Amino acid sequence: MPIIIQKFGGSSLADAARIRGAAQRIADTRSAGFNVVVVASAMGHATDELITLAEQVAALPDRRELDMLMATGEQASVSLLAMALRELGFPASSLTGGQAGLRTDGVHGRARITRIECGRLERLISRGEIPVVAGFQGTSDEGEITTLGRGGSDTTAVAIAAALQVSQAGGYCEIFTDVDGVYTADPRLVRGAVKLPRISYEEMLELATLGAGVMHARAVLFGEKYGVPIHVRHSQKLDQGTMISRENPNMEELAVVGCALKDDLGRVSIRQIQNVVGLQGRLFSALARANIVVDDIMQTEQGSSTMIAFTLDNADLPDAKQIVARALAELNDGEMSIEVGLAKVSAVGVGMKSHAGVASRMFQALGEVGITIHNITTSEIKISCIIESANGQRALNAVHSAFGLGLGSNATIAMQTDSPRR
Numbered sequence: 513m514p515i516i517i518q519k520f521g522g523s524s525l526a527d528a529a530r531i532r533g534a535a536q537r538i539a540d541t542r543s544a545g546f547n548v549v550v551v552a553s554a555m556g557h558a559t560d561e562l563i564t565l566a567e568q569v570a571a572l573p574d575r576r577e578l579d580m581l582m583a584t585g586e587q588a589s590v591s592l593l594a595m596a597l598r599e600l601g602f603p604a605s606s607l608t609g610g611q612a613g614l615r616t617d618g619v620h621g622r623a624r625i626t627r628i629e630c631g632r633l634e635r636l637i638s639r640g641e642i643p644v645v646a647g648f649q650g651t652s653d654e655g656e657i658t659t660l661g662r663g664g665s666d667t668t669a670v671a672i673a674a675a676l677q678v679s680q681a682g683g684y685c686e687i688f689t690d691v692d693g694v695y696t697a698d699p700r701l702v703r704g705a706v707k708l709p710r711i712s713y714e715e716m717l718e719l720a721t722l723g724a725g726v727m728h729a730r731a732v733l734f735g736e737k738y739g740v741p742i743h744v745r746h747s748q749k750l751d752q753g754t755m756i757s758r759e760n761p762n763m764e765e766l767a768v769v770g771c772a773l774k775d776d777l778g779r780v781s782i783r784q785i786q787n788v789v790g791l792q793g794r795l796f797s798a799l800a801r802a803n804i805v806v807d808d809i810m811q812t813e814q815g816s817s818t819m820i821a822f823t824l825d826n827a828d829l830p831d832a833k834q835i836v837a838r839a840l841a842e843l844n845d846g847e848m849s850i851e852v853g854l855a856k857v858s859a860v861g862v863g864m865k866s867h868a869g870v871a872s873r874m875f876q877a878l879g880e881v882g883i884t885i886h887n888i889t890t891s892e893i894k895i896s897c898i899i900e901s902a903n904g905q906r907a908l909n910a911v912h913s914a915f916g917l918g919l920g921s922n923a924t925i926a927m928q929t930d931s932p933r934r
């Protein structure tokens with residue numbers, strides 16, 4: 513029997529009625545002849561509320577304690593979901609991330625999955641039970657509870673799908689959320705955004721990394737690496753959703769399939785530092801050891817010294833600041849300064865590989881609405897501009913319409929006729 517992994521996000525479990533609704537959906541899938549493993553996020557805004565509580569008792573809450581606290585959010589939802597399933601007559605057992613065998617490194621707040629010991633999940637499945645796993649959390653080899661970073665339940669779901677090799681028997685991973693699929697831009701920010709029936713892992717990974725919060729980027733990475741089909745769907749509507757799958761030749765028809773905005777970026781600048789051999793390796797490996805993902809890196813020569821700057825999530829700024837300060841103290845060189853209030857607007861599409869003029873179109877669109885570009889980065893399939901946060905939504909809308917992604921454009925119609933896999 514194929515295994516389907518069903519992940520429910522916070523808004524899909526916000527109250528008792530929604531939990532019962534999710535349980536019914538799981539029960540229907542089970543009754544249709546599939547084995548199901550459920551992954552659940554914390555209810556509604558529970559994680560935000562727990563963080564606010566922590567900040568009311570400590571200025572900078574200890575990372576280990578914060579993980580202990582945040583992990584309780586998912587524990588509440590998995591136990592309630594298992595109870596609701598039992599009420600419907602389906603044997604279900606809730607499991608913490610650790611009980612489900614999810615092992616991580618020991619970096620609190622942004623731990624990486626190192627392996628999944630599937631024995632317990634497999635035993636439950638073979639007994640006909642439905643395991644209901646707490647997303648977003650795991651345990652380190654020292655037995656410490658860790659969390660995977662905000663939005664990390666998607667990653668739990670796809671990683672479990674990969675570990676159980678669900679795709680080999682026709683299984684897949686369903687991500688149930690509060691939108692009916694992946695859109696050409698965040699539909700909350702761009703009114704004319706259009707749903708994509710399908711998108712490649714590569715494009716979804718870029719969009720997620722560049723701010724499309726509908727999927728956790730590392731979940732898409734696992735999906736691509738292990739060939740797990742990912743189906744993003746609305747938790748309360750029976751719609752087609754969006755399939756995330758391997759690139760197909762039709763996908764190259766469009767230069768740009770979507771755009772994204774990443775807000776809340778900060779920039780760390782190091783000035784007046786001698787460009788000694790190994791400087792960059794030393795700085796950035798210290799950040800990498802703390803699992804800090806650095807966004808754009810800029811380096812310019814300033815006379816006899818050098819300036820190195822990088823952007824990153826505001827949430828990572830306190831840790832990055834400490835790490836860079838320590839490195840500069842050891843080198844006895846350089847001055848650090850911090851800026852906040854930046855954002856990044858990006859356009860993404862595998863078709864960029866074979867279309868010219870994409871970058872110039874984006875720069876023109878931003879220029880026409882009077883937005884200053886502070887930095888530009890490109891890859892084969894994306895173009896990103898750093899701008900001021902206050903201009904974020906306007907920039908996103910300008911770029912979205914410059915590429916004809918909105919309702920009624922020919923480009924969009926071409927995508928809509930490309931029917932989804934299921």
Ligand code: ADP
Nearest residue numbers: 521522523689690694695697698700724725726
């Ligand atoms: P969940 O709690 O189910 O994990 P999230 O809030 O993490 O839900 O993700 C869903 C949200 O992602 C949507 O409500 C939407 O505002 C946002 N989003 C951002 N970019 C996109 C996009 N390109 N397509 C769809 N939704 C997007």
Ligand code: ASP
Nearest residue numbers: 553559648662663664665
């Ligand atoms: N509950 C966690 C968060 O709010 C994880 C998740 O929702 O995926 O970030």
Ligand code: MG
Nearest residue numbers: 521663725726
């Ligand atoms: Mg999410």
